[in-house]
Amino acid sequence: MSVDPDFTPDFSLGMRAKIQQLYRPDDRSPWNESVPDKTATEVDAGSYAQECALIVRREPHTITNQVALQSITVQSPLIKKVLDGTFKGFEGLNAQLKQLTFKAPFHPFYYRWHRFEKLREDEQDQETKDHLDLLYPVLSEEITPHIEAMKDLTKNKVISFDYLWTIFAPGMEIYTKLNGQDRLMELTDNRYGANMGGEFFTLECRYIDCDGSSFGFVSSSVDIDKFEGVKKLVDLDALPSHLHSDVENLVDRLHARGAKLEQLNGFHHMSYSGFYTARSSRQIRQRRVESSRIIIDPHTFNIYGTPGPGLASLESDSHADSADDELLAGTRNVICKATSDAFQEYQNALGKNEKQPYLTPVPAKTLTLKQRLLCTPVVRGYCLAFKTWAEFYVENVCPIRWSENAFPRLVLPHGYKDIIRAFVQEQLSRDDEFDDIVHGKGLGFVMLLSGEPGVGKTLTAESVAEEMRQPLYSISASELGETAMEVEEALEQVLELTSQWNAILLLDECDMFLEARSTADIRRNRLVSAKKPNPFVSLRAVFLRQLEYYRGVMFLTSNRIRDFDTAFESRIHLTIHYPPLDVPSRLHVWKTFVQMGDLQSRLSEEDLGTLAAIELNGREIKNVVKTARLLSRQEGALLARGHLEMVLRVKKGGFL
Numbered sequence: 216m217s218v219d220p221d222f223t224p225d226f227s228l229g230m231r232a233k234i235q236q237l238y239r240p241d242d243r244s245p246w247n248e249s250v251p252d253k254t255a256t257e258v259d260a261g262s263y264a265q266e267c268a269l270i271v272r273r274e275p276h277t278i279t280n281q282v283a284l285q286s287i288t289v290q291s292p293l294i295k296k297v298l299d300g301t302f303k304g305f306e307g308l309n310a311q312l313k314q315l316t317f318k319a320p321f322h323p324f325y326y327r328w329h330r331f332e333k334l335r336e337d338e339q340d341q342e343t344k345d346h347l348d349l350l351y352p353v354l355s356e357e358i359t360p361h362i363e364a365m366k367d368l369t370k371n372k373v374i375s376f377d378y379l380w381t382i383f384a385p386g387m388e389i390y391t392k393l394n395g396q397d398r399l400m401e402l403t404d405n406r407y408g409a410n411m412g413g414e415f416f417t418l419e420c421r422y423i424d425c426d427g428s429s430f431g432f433v434s435s436s437v438d439i440d441k442f443e444g445v446k447k448l449v450d451l452d453a454l455p456s457h458l459h460s461d462v463e464n465l466v467d468r469l470h471a472r473g474a475k476l477e478q479l480n481g482f483h484h485m486s487y488s489g490f491y492t493a494r495s496s497r498q499i500r501q502r503r504v505e506s507s508r509i510i511i512d513p514h515t516f517n518i519y520g521t522p523g524p525g526l527a528s529l530e531s532d533s534h535a536d537s538a539d540d541e542l543l544a545g546t547r548n549v550i551c552k553a554t555s556d557a558f559q560e561y562q563n564a565l566g567k568n569e570k571q572p573y574l575t576p577v578p579a580k581t582l583t584l585k586q587r588l589l590c591t592p593v594v595r596g597y598c599l600a601f602k603t604w605a606e607f608y609v610e611n612v613c614p615i616r617w618s619e620n621a622f623p624r625l626v627l628p629h630g631y632k633d634i635i636r637a638f639v640q641e642q643l644s645r646d647d648e649f650d651d652i653v654h655g656k657g658l659g660f661v662m663l664l665s666g667e668p669g670v671g672k673t674l675t676a677e678s679v680a681e682e683m684r685q686p687l688y689s690i691s692a693s694e695l696g697e698t699a700m701e702v703e704e705a706l707e708q709v710l711e712l713t714s715q716w717n718a719i720l721l722l723d724e725c726d727m728f729l730e731a732r733s734t735a736d737i738r739r740n741r742l743v744s745a746k747k748p749n750p751f752v753s754l755r756a757v758f759l760r761q762l763e764y765y766r767g768v769m770f771l772t773s774n775r776i777r778d779f780d781t782a783f784e785s786r787i788h789l790t791i792h793y794p795p796l797d798v799p800s801r802l803h804v805w806k807t808f809v810q811m812g813d814l815q816s817r818l819s820e821e822d823l824g825t826l827a828a829i830e831l832n833g834r835e836i837k838n839v840v841k842t843a844r845l846l847s848r849q850e851g852a853l854l855a856r857g858h859l860e861m862v863l864r865v866k867k868g869g870f871l
Contacts, residue, residue, distance in 0.1 A: 265290070267290060268289075268290060268291035268293075268294060268346045268349055268350075269287060269288065269289060269290065269291065269294075269349055269350060269353070270287070270288040270290065271284065271286075271287050271353060272284075272285045272286045272287075272288075273285055283319065284319050284353070284356075284357055285318065285319060286316050286317060286318045286319065287316070287317050287321075287350070287353065287354070288314065288315065288316045288317075289310075289315045289316075289317070289350070290315075291346045293340070293342060293343040293346045293347075294343075294346050294347060294350055295310050295311060295315060296310075296343070297331075297334050297335065297338065297343065297347060298310035298315075298331075299311060300330075300334055301327050301330050301331045301334055302323060302327060304386060305323060305326075305327065305385065305386070306385060306386075306403055306404070307404070308323055319357065320357065320361070321354060321357055321358060322380065324354050324358055325358050325361055325362070325381070325549065326384040326385065326548055326549065327548065328358055328362065328548075328549050329547060329548065329549060329552055330548075335347045335351060361378075361381055362381075362549050362553070364378060364381070365378060365381040365382065365549065365550070365553060366553045368381075368445065369382065369448070369550070369553050369554050370553075372447060372448050372449070373445040373446060373447055373448065374445060374446060374448055374451070375444065375445050375446075376414075376416065376439075376441050376442050376443075376446075379405075379416045379439060380405055380407075380416070381549075381550070382448075382454075382455055382550050383402055383405050383418060383455065383550075384402070384548045384549070384550055385402050385403055385404055385405070386401065386402065386403075387401075387402050387455055387456070387548070387550070387551075388400070388401055388402070388455075388456040388457075388585070388588065388589070389401075389402050389418060389420065389437075389453050389454065389455055389456055390453065390454055390455070390456045390458075390459050390465070391437050391452060391453040391454075396592040396593075396608065397465060397468065397469060397592075398422065398592065399422075399456050399465075399469055399588045399589055400420035400421060400422045400435060400437075400589060401420060401421050401422070401589055402418055402419070402420055403419045403420060403421055403434075404419040405417065405418050405419065406419075412440075413440065413441055414440075414441040415438045415439060415440050415441060416438070416439045416441075417436055417437070417438050417439075418436060418437045418438075418439070418453055419434070419436050420434070420435050420436060420437060421433060421434050421435065421527075421589075422435060422589050422590070422591055423473075423529070423582070423586055423589045423590045423591065424523065424524060424526060424590075424591045425476065425480040425513055425526075425591075425594070426513050426514060426517060426523060426526055427480060427481055427482070427512060427513035427514030427515070427516075427517075428480070428481070428514060429480075429526065430477075430480065430526070430529055430582060430586070430590075431525075431526025431527050431528055431529060432526065432527040432528075432529065433524045433525075433526060433527070433591070434527075437452060437453045438452070439451060439452050439453060440452075455550060455551075455554075456561065457551065457554065457557050457558045457560070457561035457562075458554060458557055462557070462560055462561050462564055463560065463563075463564040463567075465564075466561070466564035466565060466567075466568060466588065467564070467567075467568065469587070469588045469590075470568045470584065470587050470588055472587075472590065472592060472609050472610055473582065473586070473587025473588055473589070473590035474587055475609050475610070475612070476587075476590045476591070476594060476609050477581065477582055477587065477590075479511050479594050479609065479612065480513065480594075481511070481512075482510070482511065482512050482514075482716070483510070483511040483512075484508065484509075484510060484511075484615065484685070484686045484716070485508075485509055485510075485511055485612050485613065485614065485615060486506055486507070486508060486509070486612075486613050486614065486615045486616065487504060487506075487507050487508075487509045487598075487607055487611055487612055487613070488504065488505050488506055488507070488611055488613070489503065489504070489608060489611035490502065490503045490608070490611075491503075491504070491598065491605045491606060491607045491608065491611075492593070492605060492606040493598070493601065493603045493604070493605045494520060494521045494603075494604055494605060494606060495520075495521070495603065495604065502598075502601065502605075504598070504600060504601075506616075507598065507599070507600045508599045508600065508615065508686065508687070509596055509597065509598050509599060509605075509607060509612070510596045510597040510599065510686060510716055511594055511595075511596040511607070511612070512595070512596050512597060512716070513594065513595040513596070515597075515712070515715065516595035516596060516597070516604055517595075519604065519708060519712070520595070520597075520604030521604065523595055529582075529586065565584060565585070568584055569584050590609075591609075592608055592609055592610070593606040593607060593608055593609065594606070594607055594609050594612065595607075597712075599686060599687070599688060599689075602688075602690065602694070615684075617681055617684055618681045621677065621678040621681040621682065622636075622678040622679065622681060622682035624678075624807050625671065625674060625675060625678045626671055626796070626800050626803050626804060626833075627671070627675070627791075631791060634789070635662070635675070635679060635789075635791075636679070636682065638660055638662070638788070638789060639660065639679050639683055639719070639768050640683065659762075659765035659766050659767055659768070659769060660767075660768050660769070660788055660789075661762060661765070661769045661771065661786060661787050661788055661789075662768075662769070662770050662771070662787070662788060662789045662790070662791065663771045663772075663773065663787045663789070663790040663791070664676070664770060664771065664772045664773070664791050664793065665772070665773045665774070665790065665791070665792045665793065666774070666792055666793025666794065666795075667774060667793070667795055667832065668774060668832060668834065669796075669831075669832025669833045669834035669835055670793040670794070670795060670796060670832055670833060671793055671833055672770075672772040672793055673689075673721065673723060673772060674833065675770070675791075676689070676719060676721040676770040676772075677689075677721075679719060679770075680719045683719065685717060685718060685719050686713075686716050686717075686718035686719070687718065687719050687721060688709065688712065688713045688716075688718045688719070688720050688721065689721040689723060690709060690720075690721070690722060690723065691722075691723045691724050692722060692723065692724055692725040692726070693724065695709075699756075699757050702757055702758075703757040703761075706757065706758065706761050707761060710761055710765050710767070713767050713769075714765065714766045714767045717767065718767065719767070719768045719769075719770065720767060720768065720769045720770065721769075721770045721772070722769060722770070722771050722772070723772050724772060724773070724774070725771045725772065725773060726773050726774060759786065762786045763786065771787070795830075795832070796831075796832060796833060798827050798828060799827075801826075801827040801828075801829075801831065801836065802823060802824065802827035804833050804836050804837075805823050805826050805827055805836055805840075806823060808836060808837050808840040808841075809823070809840055809854070811840075812844075814844055814847070814848070814853075814854055815853050815854070816853055816854035816855065817853045817854065817855045817856075818854065818855065818856055818859075822856040825856075826856075826859060829863070835866075839859060839862050839863060839866065840859070842862045843858040843859045843861070843862045844858075846858045846861065846862065
């Protein structure tokens, strides 16, 4: 609208307690003062309109062609002051804008209608009340029918697609189920949309995630596809959290899950049972494990795995408690007021969890109750069994049940266990300041375990990890790659991770690194040879360099000590050769495996002595006992010598 330069205002901007009504026949025509039944001509009403508290615009409805309210521009500073309180914390809206225009169907006013009514009723300044009395009836005519329709629908516990917007107010918690996990998220916005698949209603939300040191908001969205007629509220893909059919149990579980995530944010060595999502740059897949050891470490996950989502500061939480909110605490939004019984039950559940004491210590800077409800159900880390970065469900993470008897049951020559325990314990404590002449070299502890398969080399490393209660990172040398470049990259990452996690590293079957050059195969000779032009570096050189600067505990296992390259002698602190198991050792192994678990047996000392006379290694004995136990369970009988002999006959071809 143009402004008459000669116009002398009687009121300052927006202070005239009047409504300027404007109309246009279509969206291509200018706004003017003429009423629908008169010929529309452009009217120079800008100067007068500036003084009016409100400018109300109307135009024909696109479908019915009846004159309908198109927008309201609030110019009154008195009304703006009240609206500032009405829309406090409402994202995307600033009531102090000079051009403050609201467009039909006035969703912000709908969601904060009861708050607006209360502020209007409580207003003490008469001039402000006069201005509010101009706005209220115009809005009430538009909003009240929507409120009444929403009340009727929610009373019958149903909703129509066109009225979905009426039950989802920005700032409220909504419930949905994603990947089989119950979720609460905070609604930030909603909108209708359409694509080639049809119409849908989108809920823009945010939840809380962590990065190993802090928490923050992450944006997400949930779509509800169009449906005909009405649909039960509980059948929606998402619904207001307080309308959940078992809201008390929901709040209890999600609060406990959020509190658990709060404890897990950082580095933790834990046990896990259930499905997890393995993530890599190439694929995403689901796997299931039982009582598997994992590392919880979101920070390192973001470095070596697939980077997690960016976190927005929790300081942006616009719904934190404030004094103004307390004054309006009894004023609920239209959805909560229409479903007051369900909302009160939700509030009671929140109040109950707010009063519950913590069973475990929590960090000094903790999440609020509602923030815990919004926490993601997954935590990021590393699966030690499959050596993959993964997302684990928080509820499936539990403390490790350490084996108290693993190390005592280990069969080693006299004195070996004391030496191993002392070396490993001191190295893990990292108290020894002993260093190389060159700073940073030789700070690790490397032990070589050599012997035939099944004599206890791998079991030694596993037992030591149990005794020290530290993570065990077990990897075969063949898993590192084939070329020197692949091996160097993989080995560098493995050594970095185990050092960072203070884990014990078991590098199994590492003959490819330790064997003398004369026994290397063609591929290895090509890589190791110093005469060949070098797109690759020698495997031995790579391994030696990494070994010198490793700061942790490493167990190497080899089956061929006779081929040991002398270049490694100075890098290995302790070498233990495992001879083949003799009869007393085999007897001890038989007794150990037979007595494991809760399955009773009818085996006598004589039976075990007879079995110990058979030349088997420890791994073979374990497999025989395991198979025989399954056989006895199938028969519903106690484990007997006959079960073991049957398995041995099948295995060895009937030598008994």
